[in-house]
Amino acid sequence: DTGVSQNPRHKITKRGQNVTFRCDPISEHNRLYWYRQTLGQGPEFLTYFQNEAQLEKSRLLSDRFSAERPKGSFSTLEIQRTEQGDSAMYLCASSSWTATSGNTIYFGEGSWLTVV
Amino acid sequence: AQTVTQSQPEMSVQEAETVTLSCTYDTSESNYYLFWYKQPPSRQMILVIRQEAYKQQNATENRFSVNFQKAAKSFSLKISDSQLGDTAMYFCAFMARGGTPLVFGKGTRLSVIA
Numbered sequence: 001d002t003g004v005s006q007n008p009r010h011k012i013t014k015r016g017q018n019v020t021f022r023c024d025p026i027s028e029h030n031r032l033y034w035y036r037q038t039l040g041q042g043p044e045f046l047t048y049f050q051n052e053a054q055l056e057k058s059r060l061l062s063d064r065f066s067a068e069r070p071k072g073s074f075s076t077l078e079i080q081r082t083e084q085g086d087s088a089m090y091l092c093a094s095s096s097w098t099a100t101s102g103n104t105i106y107f108g109e110g111s112w113l114t115v116v
Numbered sequence: 117a118q119t120v121t122q123s124q125p126e127m128s129v130q131e132a133e134t135v136t137l138s139c140t141y142d143t144s145e146s147n148y149y150l151f152w153y154k155q156p157p158s159r160q161m162i163l164v165i166r167q168e169a170y171k172q173q174n175a176t177e178n179r180f181s182v183n184f185q186k187a188a189k190s191f192s193l194k195i196s197d198s199q200l201g202d203t204a205m206y207f208c209a210f211m212a213r214g215g216t217p218l219v220f221g222k223g224t225r226l227s228v229i230a
Contacts, residue, residue, distance in 0.1 A: 033217055042120075042207050042220035043161070056217065091161065097215045104151075105211075105218055107161035 002026075004108035006092050012114045013082055020078045021111045025094030032075050033105065034067055035091040036060070043091055049075060050097070082115045089113070118143045118210050122221035129198045130229055136183075137193045137224050139208030147213035150184065150191045155223075156204040164206070167191065169213075198228045 005024040013019050025032045031050050035043035046065070047057045051072035064082075069075040079086055089110040095103035119142045129135035141150070152164040167175045167184050174182050179199075183192045195202055205225050209218040 031215070040223075042209075042222050043218075045217045045219070048217050089159065093161075095215075103211075103215055104163060104166060106163070107153075109158075109160045 004092055004094050004106055006090075006108040006111045008111060009109065010112045010114075012116060015084060015115055016081055018078065018080045019082060019113060020076055021090050021092075021113075023075045023077070023092030023094075023108060025074070025092070026096075026106060029094035029096045029106075030072070031095045031097045031103065031105075032069055033093040033095075034075070034077050035093065037089045037091055037110070038087075046077075046090075079113070082113075084115045087113055087115045118145070118212065118219045120208050120210050120219055120221035122206075122208055122224050124224045125222070126225045126227070128227040128229055129195075131198055131200060133198055134194060134196045135198055135226065137195075137206050137208075137226065139191045139193070139221060141189050141191065141208070141210050143189070143210065143212070145212045149211045149213070150182075151209040151211070151218065152180070152182070152191075152193045153207045153209060153220075154202075154204045155207065156201075161207070165193065195226075200228050200230060202226060203228045 033048040034046040037043045049069040064080045067077045091110045093105045093107045095105045097103040148169045150167045154162045165177045179196045205223045207223045208221040
């Protein structure tokens with residue numbers, strides 16, 4: 001069990017460019033979550049998957065954001081045409097959810113995005 | 117929709133003393149989970165403690181314990197024998213029984229002073 005892994009850890013990009021973040025969850029965790037966190041704030045939910053199915057997307061998630069989880073393993077979060085307001089830390093988390101036992105969510109170290 | 121409120125943006129405590137962080141929440145759910153997460157300057161969110169709403173007994177994990185008052189919708193975290201390594205942001209979070217995503221409060225910045 002190596003924990004939740006996120007890459008890259010830091011990304012600086014010019015406004016208007018596309019960026020992609022990758023998340024590798026804890027092995028055999030069926031749920032994977034993406035959150036966004038800005039300085040001094042709590043994490044805000046963006047989207048989550050159960051296996052390969054995307055179960056929910058926040059209204060915060062504009063059309064420029066897309067997430068995938070092919071084959072129910074790793075996930076990618078892509079931001080198209082980045083804006084300065086996208087600068088934040090993007091957190092990935094995973095859990096092993098069952099209807100009877102609930103779940104505890106484990107977080108990765110996050111991917112910092114700076115849009116200049 | 118659920119909301120989580122942490123009314124103390126910053127707190128400080130002397131090393132070896134006890135401190136309590138407050139959290140209140142609002143929900144119409146009857147079954148749910150509550151969590152405290154710690155986020156040190158390294159930024160990785162670490163689970164501190166978890167409480168299941170149907171359990172009346174307050175959860176404890178070593179120096180960390182909670183005071184869960186379901187009727188008051190209150191979930192405070194007590195840290196005993198505070199250590200310098202406890203310095204971090206602490207987030208209270210709510211999850212409905214169906215496993216919906218965590219809803220976080222805005223956090224409390226705790227500084228432990230030597």
